[in-house]
Amino acid sequence: MTLDVLARRLRRDLGDGAVITDPATRRTYECDGLTAYRSMPGLVVLPEDAEGVQATVRACRDARVPFVARGSGTGLSAGALPEADGVLIVTARMRRILDVDLPNRRAVVEPGVINLEVSRAVGPAGWYYAPDPSSQQICSIGGNVAENSGGAHCVKYGFTVHHVTGLEVCTADGELVRLGAGRAAQAPGYDLTGVFIGSEGTLGIATKIWVRLSRSPQAVCTILAAFASVEQAGAAVSAIVAAGLRPAAAEIMDALAIGAAEAAVSCGYPPGAGAVLIVELDGPEVEVEAETAAVTALCGEAFEIRTATDPQRRAAIWRGRKSAFAAVGRISRDYIVQDGVIPRTALAEVLREIERLASAAGIRVANVFHAGDGNLHPLVLYDGTEPGALGRAEQVSGAILDLCVSRGGSITGEHGVGVDKAAKLPLMFGPDDLATMRLLRDAFDPDGRANPGKVFPTPRRCAERGGGVPAPGRAAVPTARTGDGDGESA
Amino acid sequence: MSLDLLEAAAGMARAAGPADTVGGRPAKYVAAPGRPEQLAALLARCAAEGLTVVPRGDGSKLDWGTPPSTVDVLVDTARLAGVLEHPEGDLVVTVGAGTPLRALQAVLSRTGERLALDPPSEEATVGGVLATGEAGPLAHTYGFPRDLLIGVQFARADGVLASSGGKVVKNVAGYDLGKLLCGSYGTLGVVTSATFRLHPLPVARAWLTRPVHRPDQVVEMVEALAASPLTPAAVEVDLPPGNGRPVPRQRGGNEPAGPAMLAVLFEGSALGVPARCHAAAELLGAESDQPSIVDEPPPWWGRYPFGAADVGLRLSVPPAELAATVALLREAAGVPVPVRGSVGLGVLHAALPGDLPVPRLAEILATVREGLAGRDGWCVVLCAPAPARAELDLWGPAPGLALMHRVKEQFDPRRLLSPGRFVGGI
Numbered sequence: 001m002t003l004d005v006l007a008r009r010l011r012r013d014l015g016d017g018a019v020i021t022d023p024a025t026r027r028t029y030e031c032d033g034l035t036a037y038r039s040m041p042g043l044v045v046l047p048e049d050a051e052g053v054q055a056t057v058r059a060c061r062d063a064r065v066p067f068v069a070r071g072s073g074t075g076l077s078a079g080a081l082p083e084a085d086g087v088l089i090v091t092a093r094m095r096r097i098l099d100v101d102l103p104n105r106r107a108v109v110e111p112g113v114i115n116l117e118v119s120r121a122v123g124p125a126g127w128y129y130a131p132d133p134s135s136q137q138i139c140s141i142g143g144n145v146a147e148n149s150g151g152a153h154c155v156k157y158g159f160t161v162h163h164v165t166g167l168e169v170c171t172a173d174g175e176l177v178r179l180g181a182g183r184a185a186q187a188p189g190y191d192l193t194g195v196f197i198g199s200e201g202t203l204g205i206a207t208k209i210w211v212r213l214s215r216s217p218q219a220v221c222t223i224l225a226a227f228a229s230v231e232q233a234g235a236a237v238s239a240i241v242a243a244g245l246r247p248a249a250a251e252i253m254d255a256l257a258i259g260a261a262e263a264a265v266s267c268g269y270p271p272g273a274g275a276v277l278i279v280e281l282d283g284p285e286v287e288v289e290a291e292t293a294a295v296t297a298l299c300g301e302a303f304e305i306r307t308a309t310d311p312q313r314r315a316a317i318w319r320g321r322k323s324a325f326a327a328v329g330r331i332s333r334d335y336i337v338q339d340g341v342i343p344r345t346a347l348a349e350v351l352r353e354i355e356r357l358a359s360a361a362g363i364r365v366a367n368v369f370h371a372g373d374g375n376l377h378p379l380v381l382y383d384g385t386e387p388g389a390l391g392r393a394e395q396v397s398g399a400i401l402d403l404c405v406s407r408g409g410s411i412t413g414e415h416g417v418g419v420d421k422a423a424k425l426p427l428m429f430g431p432d433d434l435a436t437m438r439l440l441r442d443a444f445d446p447d448g449r450a451n452p453g454k455v456f457p458t459p460r461r462c463a464e465r466g467g468g469v470p471a472p473g474r475a476a477v478p479t480a481r482t483g484d485g486d487g488e489s490a
Numbered sequence: 491m492s493l494d495l496l497e498a499a500a501g502m503a504r505a506a507g508p509a510d511t512v513g514g515r516p517a518k519y520v521a522a523p524g525r526p527e528q529l530a531a532l533l534a535r536c537a538a539e540g541l542t543v544v545p546r547g548d549g550s551k552l553d554w555g556t557p558p559s560t561v562d563v564l565v566d567t568a569r570l571a572g573v574l575e576h577p578e579g580d581l582v583v584t585v586g587a588g589t590p591l592r593a594l595q596a597v598l599s600r601t602g603e604r605l606a607l608d609p610p611s612e613e614a615t616v617g618g619v620l621a622t623g624e625a626g627p628l629a630h631t632y633g634f635p636r637d638l639l640i641g642v643q644f645a646r647a648d649g650v651l652a653s654s655g656g657k658v659v660k661n662v663a664g665y666d667l668g669k670l671l672c673g674s675y676g677t678l679g680v681v682t683s684a685t686f687r688l689h690p691l692p693v694a695r696a697w698l699t700r701p702v703h704r705p706d707q708v709v710e711m712v713e714a715l716a717a718s719p720l721t722p723a724a725v726e727v728d729l730p731p732g733n734g735r736p737v738p739r740q741r742g743g744n745e746p747a748g749p750a751m752l753a754v755l756f757e758g759s760a761l762g763v764p765a766r767c768h769a770a771a772e773l774l775g776a777e778s779d780q781p782s783i784v785d786e787p788p789p790w791w792g793r794y795p796f797g798a799a800d801v802g803l804r805l806s807v808p809p810a811e812l813a814a815t816v817a818l819l820r821e822a823a824g825v826p827v828p829v830r831g832s833v834g835l836g837v838l839h840a841a842l843p844g845d846l847p848v849p850r851l852a853e854i855l856a857t858v859r860e861g862l863a864g865r866d867g868w869c870v871v872l873c874a875p876a877p878a879r880a881e882l883d884l885w886g887p888a889p890g891l892a893l894m895h896r897v898k899e900q901f902d903p904r905r906l907l908s909p910g911r912f913v914g915g916i
Contacts, residue, residue, distance in 0.1 A: 103713055103810035104836075126717065148662050159660075161669070162637055166866075171893070179890040182866040183808035185835040186623070186634065189888035189913040190678075190897055194636055194669030198662050218719030238579055244602055244690030284719055287762040341658045345579045373660040410661035417663055428656065428663050436652035437665040439900040444893065455664065 003042045006063045006087065010045055013055045018093075020044035029088050032073045032080040033135075037419055041068070041082030046090045049110070050168060050176055050207035053089060057205065058174035060087050066449045069205045071112060071143030074135045076337060077418025079147065079200045079454055086452075089205060091142045097121050098208065104183045105213045106165065111142025111206050115149075118211060127213040130157040133414070134322060145206045147416045148198030152249040152321075153280070155372035157214070159414075161197040166210035169196060169203070172445035182210045195440060200416050201451035203444040217282035220248075221292045222314040225277045225302035226270035230254050230367065232301045233275040234347040237371045239298040240279065241344070245291055249280040250372035254351075256331070257324050257366040257379070264327030267320030270304040277302070277371065278321055280314075324368045325379065332364070332381035334390070336397045339415040340404035344374040350407060354378055357399050361392045365400075375413035376404070402427065417455045425457055495539075496521050496563065499531040510564050512544050513557030513911075514876045517564040524569040526643060526651055526682040533680065534649025536563055537906060543647075544908045545680045547588060547615030551622050554872050555675045555911040556884050567617050570682055573597055575657070581688040582640065582657055587617030587681040603688045606632035610794050617681045623673025626792045627724035627755060630834045632689065636672035641685035644671060644678075647902040651682070659687045670897065676908040677916050678901045692723075692757035696767050699753045699788055700774055700781040705729065705813035711752055711774050712809055712833050718773055720766045724755040725834035728790045729816060731826030752833075753788050795828040796841035801851060801874040805858075807867040809836035815867065822857035844875040851878055859886045888913040 010019045020026055021043060030038045042065070047053045060067045066086035073080055082088040094110035100122060101107070107118055107129070115136040118129040132151035133139055139149070145167070150159045157163075166180035166187075180193030196203050227233040233252045240247060253261065255274050261267050269276050277299065281291045292307060299305055308314045320327075328335050342350050351367060358365040358380075366379040378400050382393035401411045405427045411417070417425055425434065434456060444450070496503040500521035510517040523529040536543050541562035546552055567588035575584040581603060585594055591607065591614050598604050608626035609619055618624075620642075625634045632638060641655030644667075654667035671678060702708050708727050715722055729750045754770060756763045764783070771781040796802035807815045812833055820827050823842055831838035842851060851874075858869045871884040888894065891914045898905075898916045910916075 101808075101810075104808040105716060106808075148666075150660060154660070158633075158637065159662075161666075162633060166889075175892075177890050177893060179893075181806060181868075181889075184806045184866045184868065185629075185832075185837055186804075186806040187866075187868050187889050188870050188885050189891065190674055190894045191623075191636055191669045191672055192890050192893055192897075194672075195666060198666055215716065215719065215721070217721075241581065241690075242579055244693065246690065283721055284758070284762060284766055286765045287758045290759040290761055341660050343577060343580045343582075343658060345577065370660070374658055375660045408657050410656050410658050410663050412663050413658075413660040414662060421663075425664060429653065432650050433652050433654065433664070436646060436650070437654065437667065440665050440667065440670065440897065443896040443900040 002063050002065060003085070006059050006065065007043055009059050010056060013059070014045065014047060014052050018046050018048065018052065020046070029070065029073070029082060029090065032070065032075045032078060034076050034078045034418070034420055037078035037081050039082050039084050041088035042085050043087045044090060045087055046093050048093050050170065053170045053205055053207050054174055054176050056087060056089050057170050057172065060449060061172065061174050066452045068451050069142070069146065069201045071140030071146070072114070072138050074139045075143060075147060075416065075418065076339070077412070077416040077420040079416050079418035079451070081419050083452065091140060101183060102127065102213070106183050107211050107213055109141050109209050109211060111140060111145070111209060113141045115139050115141055115144060122213055123216070126216050128216050129211055130163050130214045131160050141209050141211065142206050145197050145209055146199070146201045147414070150414045152251060152370065155250060155370065156246055156248040161194055163212045164193065164197055164209055165212055167193050167196060167206050168208035169205065170207050171204045172447065172450045176207060180210065200418060200455050202441055202455055204450055219285040219288040220280065220282040220309065220314065221288050222308045222317045223279045223281070223292065223295055223299070224269070224306040224317045225279070225299040226273035226304040227277065227302050228274045230275040230351055231348045233277040234371060236277055236299045236301065238345060240295055243294060243298060245294055247279045247295070247372055248282040249278065250370070251278045251321050252276070252367070252369050252371040253321060253324060254367040256364060257328070257368045258320065260327040260331045260366060261320035261324050263330040265319055265323045267316070267323070269320055278317060321368070328366055328379045328381065332383070334382050334384040336380040336393055338376070338378045338380060338397050338400050339412050340376050340378070340401050340409060341413040342374045342376065342404050342407045342409035344371065346407045347371065347374065350376070350403060353403055354400055357396050357403070361396045363392055363396050365396065370413070373413070374409065419454055422453070422455060422457045425455070493519060495535055496532065499528065499535040501528045502569065506564065512561045512564070513553050513555065513879055515557050515561045517544070517561040519562065520564045520566055522566040522569050526570070526645065529565065529570065529680060529682055530645045530649045530651045532565065533645045533647060537648050537904070540904070540906070542906050542909055543680070545617065545621065545676045547618035548590065548613045550611035550614045551618055551624065553879070554622060557880055557911070558908050559910040565680055567615060574683055582659065582685060583688055584641070584657065584683055584685040585616050586683050587615065587620070589616045590614070591616055591619055598688060599691060602691050604691050605638065605686050606689045607635060607638060608792055610792055616684055620672050620681055620684060621674065621676050627726050627832055629837070630722065630724040630832055634672070636669050638686050639668045639672060639684055640687050642668040642671060642681060643683045644681045646679050647904065647907050655685065657685050675912045677898060677912045678907065680907070694760045694763040695755065695757050695785070696763050697753050697755050697784050697787050698767050698770050698774070698781050699751055699784060701749045701779050702727065702752050703750065705816040708752060708833055709810055709813050712812070714773055715754065715770065716834065718770070720756070720770050720773070722754045722770070722834070723757040725832065726753050726791060727751070727831065727833045728753070728788070729829040731828045751788060753791060755787070790830060794839050795830040796839065796873070799844045799875060801842040801844050801878055802872040803840040803842065803869060804872050805838045805840065805867065805869045807836045807838070807862065808865070809834060811865060811867065812836060812838070815862070818861040819858055822854045822861070844878065848878050848881050852882055855882065855886065863887070885913040
């Protein structure tokens with residue numbers, strides 16, 4: 001009944017078109033990019049601006065119901081999983097770029113603005129917005145802020161937190177608060193912008209975002225090196241880093257992932273490669289030339305090297321890599337996209353261990369990873385129609401995270417914790433650490449109304465399991481998965 | 491409360507001496523824990539006794555910020571020092587909070603690495619740099635301490651040890667509490683160790699310097715550089731007061747001020763750096779003001795323009811508003827004001843004469859803050875002689891202050907950590 005009253009209030013405040021009560025339409029919002037978790041939102045609201053978000057959050061406050069923010073819904077950790085008895089606040093109509101200030105290298109955007117739209121708006125003038133999650137054509141800046149999204153180029157340029165200098169946020173009690181320096185670089189006080197970014201919607205909703213604009217590099221060179229083995233490709237990355245070079249991206253695909261990409265998009269990578277390494281160098285032309293020569297020399301074990309500097313040929317090299325997640329659907333009915341991080345130097349050892357885990361379980365794992373920063377995306381392949389296959393896949397997928405943590409790494413490099421990995425967070429943090437993090441949560445949202453059930457381990461709720469998953473389980477991903485995510489950059 | 495109990499907790503403690511003060515407030519005790527567990531036990535003991543605590547590294551910035559209301563125990567981090575983990579080839583390092591930054595850089599340079607932080611206080615410890623969020627010219631490219639810190643362990647006011655982040659650069663698991671600690675002036679916790687992302691030492695470095703005559707000329711040059719593809723590593727300007735008044739160099743003592751100057755650092759390959767320097771010289775040169783390309787920084791590079799007797803200001807403004815800000819400050823002050831800073835970022839430091847009457851200083855600050863209000867501009871007093879320090883509003887307005895109070899309330903409800911030192915009386 002509470003939600004009915006809430007819906008009436010919000011229709012009055014925001015207009016009929018902003019409030020969705022119809023079950024069939026609400027159902028379209030029941031999951032984000034991680035479709036294994038589903039829960040139909042009690043109410044869906046689509047505000048047009050910050051004041052609309054504020055009105056909605058205030059209504060939630062008064063009615064004591066939880067709210068969940070959703071951008072484009074491309075996240076891969078069920079971070080935007082709705083609450084059945086709560087309100088889903090969708091920022092998709094907040095798509096205005098409010099200001100572009102080139103002299104100060106800033107833009108101010110609403111949270112629903114699509115990542116790539118920022119670069120499109122300032123590209124003709126020679127600028128761009130650096131974080132580039134692979135879903136950048138559809139993911140929203142607000143989602144990027146929630147997840148602290150990276151991208152293939154974050155190894156050199158950093159994550160969302162390095163490119164957002166200020167926020168306006170709506171707190172759980174419905175206050176609109178300006179945080180951070182905005183057009184300046186530093187503001188007095190605690191770095192609340194810094195902790196808000198990556199807090200997965202649990203500290204409030206960003207309603208305006210000040211983003212730093214970067215100068216488009218003068219030159220870009222993409223190098224494709226084909227190796228007999230993943231070990232050789234990994235060794236080349238180590239040699240590149242040891243030589244003091246700073247690639248803008250360094251990506252590796254193993255033979256299984258290459259095979260899938262060939263089947264899907266005929267990317268034409270060198271036949272017979274056990275692994276391909278894609279290295280991108282960017283910056284002043286003179287530096288890129290020197291670095292290209294150095295990287296090429298350090299890939300001495302490669303049996304074929306291609307370099308490209310013009311946009312078309314560069315795109316051709318990237319095509320296989322960018323299609324890799326979706327392409328795996330060509331070689332497997334179902335698969336789980338994992339996201340873990342290890343110290344880069346542990347790469348060869350960890351990949352051997354993943355291979356061992358996989359063969360012991362009779363499962364195939366395709367490996368695609370951001371080699372420059374040790375961020376692995378193992379794709380655990382299985383057939384959901386085969387009894388027990390999902391369970392084995394989940395077991396391997398979970399064991400891979402355990403492996404990452406045991407080598408001093410992380411359970412997530414970019415997809416976020418969300419609901420999916422909340423139970424895994426204690427692998428990295430003890431009770432005192434988690435209790436300390438909760439202090440921050442309590443400072444922002446003492447009643448726990450903002451995106452409840454995310455990040456922190458809680459007893460599992462039944463609403464989180466559901467339709468489309470062939471067996472009771474956690475991280476199963478149906479074939480329809482595209483591998484795109486607000487927090488994902490593969 | 492006996493010294494014995496503090497010593498039992500920390501492993502080392504003594505009664506405070508005359509030099510053990512924070513912003514003029516004398517401490518009662520000095521304790522120097524040697525391990526994180528000792529720090530935790532010390533803070534738990536202090537919490538049990540209701541004692542206030544201020545952490546101290548090298549003490550280079552201990553007098554920054556508002557004097558704390560009381561200092562019962564100074565926590566000396568000197569024994570929490572040393573490189574704890576520096577795995578080969580991973581470009582990360584974990585160090586104790588009491589480690590001098592200079593010592594850390596020396597260790598890292600042996601393997602061709604660096605922590606890309608070059609704060610002006612060269613004697614500073616890692617913990618002190620984090621607590622004040624201090625950065626130098628390299629912030630232009632690499633950001634502030636918060637941008638390089640990837641993991642942190644700290645002791646809370648109640649003596650609980652907590653960690654966030656990790657030892658890999660890419661990691662979004664849990665809240666990033668390191669962000670909160672950076673620049674928090676010891677009001678939320680005491681850092682025991684920190685893990686940083688490292689960068690390779692550049693093969694080549696060179697500075698391009700060029701005299702400048704007016705602040706608006708600096709803005710034009712900074713915009714031209716930013717719009718160029720030359721990617722300078724740092725862009726600094728020195729605007730001396732223009733009356734021949736000596737400007738403190740912090741290291742070399744006072745020297746007569748030179749002409750106003752822009753200096754741009756380029757880092758990269760042996761071939762690339764000279765080529766980019768020459769391209770920048772073409773971009774920025776004029777017939778009468780030919781740039782010089784030098785392989786040592788100018789003497790003022792990376793140093794504050796204020797000394798112990800001055801009121802040291804930090805102004806953070808949108809870079810395009812540099813000229814207006816300098817004019818605003820100089821007009822408000824009515825006296826020659828040396829200004830120096832990272833103009834590409836809009837972070838400037840300035841010195842007001844410390845012998846100005848406190849009401850006059852307050853008036854100058856109020857005028858400057860009013861002029862910057864609503865323009866994303868802030869002016870804080872970093873340091874000042876004792877009377878001014880005690881009476882001025884050193885911090886001014888801060889965006890999101892109410893939320894900051896709530897954060898403090900959660901982390902340190904009894905206000906035992908550096909009470910009153912931070913924005914809004916936090």
